[in-house]
Amino acid sequence: MPEPDEIGIGLMGLGVVGGGVASALLDPESAISRKVGRPVTLRRVLVRDGSKERNPAIPRELLTTNPEDILDDPGIHIVAEVIGGDQPATRYLKDALSSGKNVVTANKEAVAKHGPELMSLAHQNQVSLLFEASVGGGIPIVGCLMNQLLANDIRSIRGIINGTTNFILTRMAQDHSSFEQALSEAQARGYAEADPTNDVDGIDAGYKLSILASLAYHCRFQPDDIYRQGISSLEANDFRYAGELGYAIKPLAIASYSHGAVCARVHPALVPLDHMLAKVDGAYNAVEVEGSLCGNVLFHGMGAGRFPTASAVVGDLIEVARALAGGPSSPPVTFAQHGMASDGTATVGVAPVDDLTSKYYVRLTVADRPGVLAQIANILGDEGISIASVIQKDSDPEQQTAGIVITTHPALESSVQKSLRRVRVLDVVREVNNLLRIED
Ligand SMILES: NC(=O)c1ccc[n+]([C@@H]2O[C@H](COP(=O)([O-])OP(=O)(O)OC[C@H]3O[C@@H](n4cnc5c(N)ncnc54)[C@H](OP(=O)(O)O)[C@@H]3O)[C@@H](O)[C@H]2O)c1
Structure with missing residues (x-):
């Protein structure tokens, strides 16, 4: 029987990250309950394969392969999802939020694809939704x-x-x-x-x-x-x-x-x-x-790994548990009011990469003969691209080719792409090997 003031956690997934989260929650030395101010207990762990050997060893009775054992358990207040991928994880996240459970997730794919919908559900149901581990593992960004x-x-x-x-x-x-x-x-x-x-x-x-x-x-x-x-x-x-x-x-x-x-x-x-x-x-x-x-x-x-990522998940769990421990006057921890939750509040547009202005590095393989550079430079000049440096690299006497590397001053991406389409079809150009942006 749970203690009356116990905060119950249901963990979905017991792989690399889930193993670290379970270790922290089951470790009597981890002082999570003391940090929250109320007992915090791992009540159930969802896995796909119930027969696998587990490291760390988890009490057998905690394991389940049935998500309802977590979603329908009134003693579970926070669901930590560390399954990953779009489905079924997103469905479990939505079901958990809809049934009034707080959610912590490490799932970048679910948050990137369905973030606003998940946040709206959190907001509607007045529950918390946090996802620190979804970006940068142990880095609190x-x-x-x-x-x-x-x-x-x-x-x-x-x-x-x-x-x-x-x-x-x-x-x-x-x-x-x-x-x-x-x-x-x-x-x-x-x-x-x-x-x-x-x-x-x-x-x-x-x-x-x-x-x-x-x-x-x-x-x-x-x-x-x-x-x-x-x-x-x-x-x-x-x-x-x-x-x-x-x-x-x-x-x-x-x-x-x-x-x-x-x-x-x-x-x-x-x-x-x-x-x-x-x-x-x-x-x-x-x-x-x-x-x-x-x-x-x-x-x-x-940015990854069992314990760095568990640090982010458990940190979120403690934050949500503290909000629960604060009682009904303590608001849920969500980002539901943020622009991400609503398409109507966007304050900025999305600029296409064609509009980017950057410096560029271009590596080409060309015929090793006079006048080649002038042809390429003419095309770049036509498109308004100013060359910062040209270096001729290793010649290949057998193929009669040479490598050249061109760097540019700041130029418009669409102009660079257009000029390379023209450069590519010059009969002196064997290959445009690479186009990279320079981030000064
Ligand atoms: N690994 C990292 O360093 C890292 C870093 C940052 C964020 N993340 C994110 O953390 C999440 C988990 O990653 P991970 O590396 O821990 O994954 P993982 O090692 O592959 O573990 C996935 C866990 O989910 C369980 N699972 C998979 N499909 C399931 C299903 N349909 N029903 C129930 N359980 C299912 C698996 O069960 P079984 O054990 O029975 O197979 C396993 O325990 C992902 O969203 C990932 O992007 C990971």
Whole structure:
């Protein structure tokens, strides 16, 4: 029998993150109840496979494969969802909120795709909904955008929010590995899934950026509003040439405000070697927020992993439990009043990437003969693009080709794309190997 003042928790999912959350909730030393001021008890844990051996070992009687055991239990006040993916997790989240339960989730896909609907449900049912772990694992960026940075107009968010791609690019930069070799190593170490598409194509970072941008700009960003360029076209040469130019290549997620609209994009970019983001290596994450009052603030830490992510989930659980412990006069902790919850309150528009002004790095393979550069420079000039530097790289005498790297002064993305369409069909151009943006 639960104690009369007990706050009951139902955990959905007992994998990497769920295992960490269960450990914290079952650890008598963790003092969660003391921090809340009332007993907090893990009452039930939903898993898919009830016969699996569990690490940590969980009392057998807590495990269930039936979601109703959590959704219909009146002794469960907070549901912590760490199953992941769109369905069935989103259905469970909606059912929990609709039945008056508070919800904490780590599920970026559910929040990115269905955030406003979930928040409206939380608001209608006067319950809490928190999702700190959905972006940046153990880094407290979601709560800061919701609360501590609220005084600011957010000028930009620039971050490395996918540890898998950062690990791959770090390996390529440090060991001169190919993309395929670095990906295999990431898979062998458990950083990348067998099907790495979500990470390498920027889908995962796109979900996270749509959450951050929605919170920062009080506007609904759908995952489809985010421009995405994956990392699989990068080659060892790009890292070498970028280094010679004074840059690292990093997998960035960027939302930047300009003239009433926000351009949100996920792509690899050249970052000056002395910039803090250039030094964020391996599986680490970092997010730099530029606010009108606070200036640049950098959040850095473990963006994934059992315990860093459990830190964010359990932190949310404690916050919600404290609100419950405060009694009926204590309002639920939600973001339902925020612009993200309502399509009508959007204050900014979504700017297409075509409107972006940036510096660019272009790597081409061309015929090794005189006059080639002049033809390319003429096209760029026609489109109003000013060249900052041109470096001729390794010649291939057998193929009679040479590599060239061009960097530009700030130029309009649509003009750059148009000029490259023209450059690509020149008979002296063998290949446009890569186009990368330079984030100075
Ligand atoms: N892993 C990280 O470092 C990390 C970091 C930040 C955020 N997140 C987010 O945290 C969430 C969980 O990630 P994870 O890495 O812990 O996932 P995971 O290791 O794959 O664990 C998923 C858990 O959910 C259970 N489950 C899956 N489908 C289910 C279903 N249909 N019904 C009931 N239970 C089901 C699984 O049960 P079985 O154990 O029986 O298979 C497993 O216990 C995701 O939203 C993820 O994006 C993860």
